[in-house]
Amino acid sequence: MSKKAPPKKEDKPAAAPKEEAKPAAAAEAVPKPQKAEKAKHEKKHREEKGVHAMYKVEDSKVSRARPTCERCGAGYFMADHHDRYTCGHCGFTRYKQK
Numbered sequence: 001m002s003k004k005a006p007p008k009k010e011d012k013p014a015a016a017p018k019e020e021a022k023p024a025a026a027a028e029a030v031p032k033p034q035k036a037e038k039a040k041h042e043k044k045h046r047e048e049k050g051v052h053a054m055y056k057v058e059d060s061k062v063s064r065a066r067p068t069c070e071r072c073g074a075g076y077f078m079a080d081h082h083d084r085y086t087c088g089h090c091g092f093t094r095y096k097q098k
């Protein structure tokens with residue numbers, strides 16, 4: 001590698017040749033194209049959220065996808081965790097049986 005920058009390029013000011021090993025030419029001439037590194041967010045497909053996700057309609061029949069709270073009664077769905085159902089209203093938890 002030559003220490004002197006080649007004076008062939010005219011796009012640099014005269015003061016440039018003073019800098020030696022620095023790759024100033026690359027830094028100055030080409031302002032790094034900032035690659036927008038998109039964070040790899042692998043979204044796991046989770047269940048849909050919202051009340052509509054609690055119901056499934058088949059042939060004008062409505063079925064509920066979650067159990068309802070025993071304490072609060074119908075209309076209070078329990079959250080579906082991996083090992084338990086929980087009522088967000090009263091805190092009632094029922095563990096899933098295996």
Ligand SMILES: [Zn+2]
Nearest residue numbers: 069072087090
């Ligand atoms: Zn409840």
